[in-house]
Amino acid sequence: MNKISLMNVIAPKGLAVFDQNYQCQEKAENPDAIIVRSADLHDYPYNDNLKAIARAGAGVNNIDLEACTEKGIVVFNTPGANANAVKELVIAGLLLASRDLYHGIEWVNTQKGSETLTKDVEKQKKKYAGHEIAGKTLGVVGLGAIGSKVANTALHLDMNVLGYDPYLSVDSAWKLSRWVEHKVDLNDLFANSDFISLHLPLLDSTKGLINKEAIAHMKDGVKILNFARGGLVDDDAILEALDSGKVALYVTDFPDGKLAGHQKVIALPHLGASSEESEENCAVAAAQEIRAYLEEGNIINSVNLPNVSLDMRSPYRVGVIHTNTPKMLSRITDILSKDDANIENLMNKSRGNIAYTILDLDTAPTQESLDVIAHLQQVMRINLFKK
Missing domain, CATH: 3.40.50.720 (NAD(P)-binding Rossmann-like Domain)
Incomplete structure (x- = not known):
């Protein structure tokens, strides 16, 4: 069950995007993801379990992007929704x-x-x-x-x-x-x-x-x-x-x-995106971004990480957020190869000094291999996704 923390009131149409595998609560503790509109998150304790923050709007100056990037937390916005x-x-x-x-x-x-x-x-x-x-x-x-x-x-x-x-x-x-x-x-x-x-x-x-x-x-x-x-x-x-x-x-x-x-x-008192339609559009887009990432590791409309989206056709996917440094791909694949897992698809993109790699596997990687990758100095976060 993925826990979603709502830092502001979110339009019901947005919440309806989440199914029974999600629990949405106002200011939930230790969430997997956050949806926010205007609440200031600069002093928010970005817990280790937090994987993503979606801003239901365009501007993200209320989020500490540097801290999120260092912790491997993907920050999304919803450009065009308002x-x-x-x-x-x-x-x-x-x-x-x-x-x-x-x-x-x-x-x-x-x-x-x-x-x-x-x-x-x-x-x-x-x-x-x-x-x-x-x-x-x-x-x-x-x-x-x-x-x-x-x-x-x-x-x-x-x-x-x-x-x-x-x-x-x-x-x-x-x-x-x-x-x-x-x-x-x-x-x-x-x-x-x-x-x-x-x-x-x-x-x-x-x-x-x-x-x-x-x-x-x-x-x-x-x-x-x-x-x-x-x-x-x-x-x-x-x-x-x-x-x-x-x-x-x-x-x-x-x-x-x-x-x-x-x-x-x-x-005017900051009315730009204050229409019922706009708030609904932003909420729906933010929820869809969260689901795409938590379920399949796809990153759409991120402001701090590279956007990477790949159809998940294999039963397992590993997503690794790491520094954009040489030989990282070979290190990751070498570790996974010890599990005799076949890499059926792979995509890697970078944004400045940050990179994101997703690898689709035909068999499940061992927890030991995932831990070895997670403890590489260049790795901020690793996630395993199951179809």
Whole structure:
């Protein structure tokens, strides 16, 4: 029986993916796997039995990836599962930034009980006149699952779209419209965009990407949308730019004390993936990733280990997480060969200095052989899977 610890409330559709061989409990002790949404796991005691963590969402900054990798714990996310929900909110943000709907609604809400509201509306509405987005240029920074959807949708709204992503995957490239103009220089995108939408993970290399220097390259009156991560934008730099008029408006899904209440900031309470459909999609994807790994050793959508997926047609499979060093394959196969087990299939992939090897066997390896492999200095974890 595999024990799954739920660190947050998980949609029932996700839990329904698990069968009678799984026990799902809120914050279970000594679990085989964890499903988490927003709970902070940096101080979590990653026990020796823990094999996998699935984040029901895209960002994994609430998980200690380094500690997990050292212990051979696979960390998954669910890229694309919430992409449509975030895309729709970005489009709403575009319209809020272009037409002054926000302040118009604010004013109407102050007029409760007014007997002259119908007349006053005609005078007041001039203050909230905005611009149409058709014909304007949107710069999309990051063209992954969400960014590519935003770019494609903006084209259908008659916008010109510029895209920047030096790490654009083949998969994302196939999904991206050929009418998106790909920029290789980020400052070029900044200089030619009326709106800029951010769709990047928060890494050391992207933290504070929108800073004073970056803003200096932008058009006067640019409008910036951030539905990715709060740390991508330097608060002090954006506030200075808003006060000077260099940036006309900042729409963000990540408010903080510095930004809240500023007249030129539209801040939403982290609603990006907060739709019923998105939460269900993420929960289902996370549960499927956990099952694929615990049952057959397949790694799909890992953020810290190589993705390795192979149909399991043999009765036994050994999965080994180890350092990416020479002769590891031969060492592992030499040890298993002593059991007279035939290796019917094998796959090995690496990610940086970490590698993952799966070996399909026609007969069961002995516990002694598994222990010998487990005690190799280069091995973080070994698992045995039975069909």
